[in-house]
Amino acid sequence: NAGVTQTPKFQVLKTGQSMTLQCAQDMNHEYMSWYRQDPGMGLRLIHYSVGAGITDQGEVPNGYNVSRSTTEDFPLRLLSAAPSQTSVYFCASSPVVEGIMAQHFGDGTRLSIL
């Protein structure tokens, strides 16, 4: 019954630090993605993956890396945190049926960069 699990739920970093946001899903979904949500801007796609070993950039990929070594896990790495990366981050997964993706979201990670 876990669905999409994100850790940590909250994190405070100093400028220049690096960290990894974890995302795991137990639904055997091919598609996984990372979004950030900022006030007044909606969710914006950072990176996505259509299967193990395959990743690609979304709308706002700069400053972030991803990898997809297994179907279940899709970690997001912040290379050198900047205050502009303060946001709420959501991971999502979806089966792909005839190109239609109905995404299931994790609870989110609230990240503050000082």
Add this chain to the structure above:
Amino acid sequence: RKEVEQDPGPFNVPEGATVAFNCTYSNSASQSFFWYRQDCRKEPKLLMSVYSSGNEDGRFTAQLNRASQYISLLIRDSKLSDSATYLCVVVSGGYQKVTFGTGTKLQVIP
């Protein structure tokens, strides 16, 4: 023009009322459309996909108008529990182009 636009609201409606939201999109080649709801400080949750022929799920009806490039969500017999922000999502250009609207806030009043 934004790629996906929604009226931010808030829409304040009494219980039992019918309310409708629209969402306009700019890319005529967009392929699939969805409505999500998001409660305050929570994750978005899929409400329904939007099909070309329109679709209904209980009190909720979604429509797609490709000619005018908008999707709509109609909620009948509003409940207090419907209070949330409703996000439209437009997918175009394959998996890379998943665009969320900024959301329409609904407040159902007793």
